[in-house]
Amino acid sequence: MFDLPSFDAHEGVHVFHDDKTGLRAVIAIHSTALGPAAGGCRMWDYVDSQAMVRDALRLSQGMSYKNAMADLPLGGGKSVIWGNAKTDKSPDLFRAFGRAVESLSGNYWTAEDVGLTPQDLEYAREETRYVAGLTSGAAASGDPSPVTAEGAYRGIRAALLADTGSDELEGRSIAVQGVGHVGANIVRKLRREGATVYIADIAADAVSDLANETGAIPVGVDEILFREVDVVSPNALGGVLNSDTIAKLNCRIVAGAANNQLFAPEMGDELAARSILYAPDYVINGGGIINVAAEISGNYDEDWVECKLSSLIDTLRDVFERSKSEGRATHRIADEIARSRIAAARR
Numbered sequence: 001m002f003d004l005p006s007f008d009a010h011e012g013v014h015v016f017h018d019d020k021t022g023l024r025a026v027i028a029i030h031s032t033a034l035g036p037a038a039g040g041c042r043m044w045d046y047v048d049s050q051a052m053v054r055d056a057l058r059l060s061q062g063m064s065y066k067n068a069m070a071d072l073p074l075g076g077g078k079s080v081i082w083g084n085a086k087t088d089k090s091p092d093l094f095r096a097f098g099r100a101v102e103s104l105s106g107n108y109w110t111a112e113d114v115g116l117t118p119q120d121l122e123y124a125r126e127e128t129r130y131v132a133g134l135t136s137g138a139a140a141s142g143d144p145s146p147v148t149a150e151g152a153y154r155g156i157r158a159a160l161l162a163d164t165g166s167d168e169l170e171g172r173s174i175a176v177q178g179v180g181h182v183g184a185n186i187v188r189k190l191r192r193e194g195a196t197v198y199i200a201d202i203a204a205d206a207v208s209d210l211a212n213e214t215g216a217i218p219v220g221v222d223e224i225l226f227r228e229v230d231v232v233s234p235n236a237l238g239g240v241l242n243s244d245t246i247a248k249l250n251c252r253i254v255a256g257a258a259n260n261q262l263f264a265p266e267m268g269d270e271l272a273a274r275s276i277l278y279a280p281d282y283v284i285n286g287g288g289i290i291n292v293a294a295e296i297s298g299n300y301d302e303d304w305v306e307c308k309l310s311s312l313i314d315t316l317r318d319v320f321e322r323s324k325s326e327g328r329a330t331h332r333i334a335d336e337i338a339r340s341r342i343a344a345a346r347r
């Protein structure tokens with residue numbers, strides 16, 4: 001494990017097993033330099049335990065960077081539960097997971113990620129207070145998607161400003177891949193400002209409903225990334241930017257909320273080589289974790305969320321400016337800023 005690239009000086013990697021419920025979980029804590037580690041819990045049917053550990057490390061390192069870029073008093077961590085989210089869940093499994101979180105005495109806060117529901121977290125909450133993203137309770141912040149969408153929308157405008165000198169949306173065209181919780185809200189905001197918006201989703205009903213509501217133009221899922229537009233906005237899956245797709249892009253900017261858009265870090269360099277401005281995903285989609293951080297603070301405050309969101313967009317603008325002046329890809333600059341913020345806090 002120490003030799004894996006994503007080990008990256010993790011402070012701790014905790015392995016849990018509960019005989020009674022069958023829980024097999026890993027909680028990885030990359031860094032607590034900026035505050036308690038925070039990051040969601042993913043339930044996935046991994047092929048083996050190595051894959052499970054690798055995923056936990058990669059995601060936990062990513063949360064450190066995301067939280068640092070959002071200037072939150074939070075470090076980075078993530079948990080993974082090995083199992084099929086459709087068939088292996090039980091209330092007791094999540095209570096056992098809650099006890100695992102509790103055993104770390106607040107060094108790690110969990111929340112929802114792929115495979116988990118708010119109800120699963122409610123069971124974990126019975127055993128530990130270190131659970132965020134709840135839908136009930138005094139400090140509950142509810143669904144973070146609207147804040148994520150607002151951040152991504154402002155990020156798209158910041159990218160347009162950096163690339164073209166104007167963030168005016170009238171007369172611009174944007175292709176939005178995925179119109180779920182985040183994507184649909186981005187589309188509404190863009191349409192309100194007069195942009196031409198193309199949309200695609202494997203859920204046909206979601207596309208037709210949103211097209212009727214907003215006047216966005218439906219296109220096929222296989223063509224959305226390759227439309228001739230100003231901005232491509234990925235809001236569905238990770239890994240959509242690979243050598244094949246990058247070669248076929250017909251846009252000047254890629255800016256969307258999907259996590260892990262780059263299939264590999266070098267893909268960010270390929271985008272830069274094609275002079276396509278890339279908004280690093282873990283910066284532009286930081287609105288959701290800002291919302292969760294407000295809940296962790298114990299006192300959800302909308303003004304604080306707004307303040308953090310606007311400073312996140314300032315950081316994104318810095319990334320664009322430095323990328324231009326230093327002639328280096330945006331994802332490299334963002335990684336560097338995140339690492340230096342964490343290192344400064346460590347010192």
Ligand code: NAD
Nearest residue numbers: 144145148178180181182201202235236257258259285288
């Ligand atoms: P969601 O599940 O509500 O929406 C995702 C949408 O993508 C769904 O409608 C799905 O049908 C569609 N989709 C899946 N495969 C597709 C494909 N091949 N082509 C087109 N559409 C496809 O999820 P969400 O909460 O809207 O999140 C979207 C992305 O943003 C995810 O990558 C997520 O990890 C990331 N993200 C979300 C938040 C948040 O606050 N929800 C925060 C940070 C990052």
